[in-house]
Amino acid sequence: MDRTERFYHIDRLLNERRVVPVQAFLDELEVSLATFKRDLEYLRERFNAPIVWDRDAGGYRFDAPASGPRYELPGLWFNASEVIALLTMRQMLKNLEPGLLSAHVEPLLTRLRAILGEGELPIEDIDKRIRFHRQAGRTHDSQHFAPIATAVLQRRRLTIDHYVRARDETVTREVSPQRLTFYREAWYLDAWCHLRNELRSFALDAIRSVTLSTEKAKEASDKDIARVLDGGYGIFSGKQVEWAELEFTSEQARWVSKEVWHPDQKGQVLDDGRYRLQVPFSNPTELAMDIMRHVPAVKVIAPQSLRERIRGLLEQGLSSV
Template identity: 70%
Template sequence: MDRTERLYRIDRLLNERGVVPLRMFLDDLEISLPTFKRDLEYLRERLNAPIVWDREARGYRFDVASTGPRYELPALWFNASEVYALLTMQQLLKNLEPGLLAPHVEPLLSRLRMLLDRGDISPAEVEKRIRFHRQAARAHDTKHFAPIAAAVLQRRRIVVQHHNRARNESLQREVSPQRLTFYRETWYLDAWCHLRDELRSFALDAIKDVKLSTNPAHEVPDEDIRQTLDAGYDIFSGKGVQWAELEFTPERARWVSRETWHPLQEGRFAEDGTYRLRVPFSNPTELMMDILRHVPAVKVLAPISLRDGILGQLQEALRSA
């Protein structure tokens, strides 16, 4: 039997018999004395099990629980593949948003580490062998995440102090949160802006103050949110969607053909090996940035306005070089 099963068996013997001799444990579990001692130490140190040796009864028993976390065995069992998946998930949670989610998920991670710290693999080993590298992530004020998440789930309005980086000015807005979105290393609040009377996406790092309101949130139908914020390319999508048609060289197609630029994209290979990609967009800013990453291995076939925008960016870069 594996370690998890042995822990449950030790617990059951103690509960059923009250006092259990050492030899009964070794025979029932079919393990050596060092293995039993390691299991006993794990139960005491990691799970706070009040197991003591009773000299008079010459056996182990449960003592009165001391101060500290209450002893209980985990209610879930996992096979090896599930353990590896959960340990990897632990790393993903830890690295998803350092400093922002850490205070909120650390209690979960602590319990997960206690649950999954097995003899054959440990969270420390996963941290060493599986790494997540994040680039271009913007810092957030961690104290704002909790009230924003609460407003999203409780369907309450919030009053935020939002900094517009383009105009370098701050403005107070009352908004009705609809959802939180993690996009390209940044958290965004999708909300109905009562100042502008429309749906907007607000980067959390641009929010300087948050106050929960007692007013209920204005509800926006899911279909309206999808059409306004999800129909086109990038997080700042909107109505008036156009379609961009791009052509990539055969060499670059080996990578691009396996990428997802947008859920509604259309892609196909031409006979000459080039790759045609069609993606919807409304605001061209972010799409142009992604296209420029592939220059000179990409051509903008349509629309002309997008092609002219790319040309203007390249000419400006040459003038400032």
């Protein structure tokens, strides 16, 4: 039984009985007398628990509430492993979207600190001991994330000024948010675009302004979202899906065979150690970039259009050297 559970049992015994002998606590908690007394002292100091020794009754009991904060144990109980998982999750959230949940998470951290104590698990060490390394991440205006997340969860429309990099222009659109996606170090808003009357993904770093509307968002079915936004490769959407067939050398297969390029991919290790990979795509842009990372240890078998695209990129690269 860890310390958190012992606090719960001490509180329960004192509430169930008027007076609790020391031996009853030791039997229930399965700890030494010294450990039990340390737990009592902690409950008194940290939680302002009005626990007193009643000499006449021969046990401990709750006294009248003391001055100061009202005695109340946290409503959530966590063992050591759960606390570590929560703190690790908090570290992940802090790296994904700095400051977004701080106001909501800090009160929980305060309670966790009270439960754990100063010496048992130094919470401050989480930042130092658990590291999230982000590379080539694109930053967005942090003020935009909260209203976008609100619109997604409350099912409200947004008006956004969206910068289209390919045309170097900014377009104002009304959109009905469907979901937020974190993909390859960047956030994307998947939404129904009322300007184009179709589902689209908008990179948050390309959004210049956000206005939250009171109008109800248009709902797209999960089936349509999956068909349009999830059927292709990576973040690039499209309704017409093709299958790419790639072959990696036996050396490269040691790494690639462990990678997930697409949830629906098909992989096969050949007899000589080469790795055959099939992935669906609708727009070849991102797939081509991933293939180029493995040149010359990869061969594009099909389709012919993808082979020609990779050949063209290689020729362009050689011409610029």
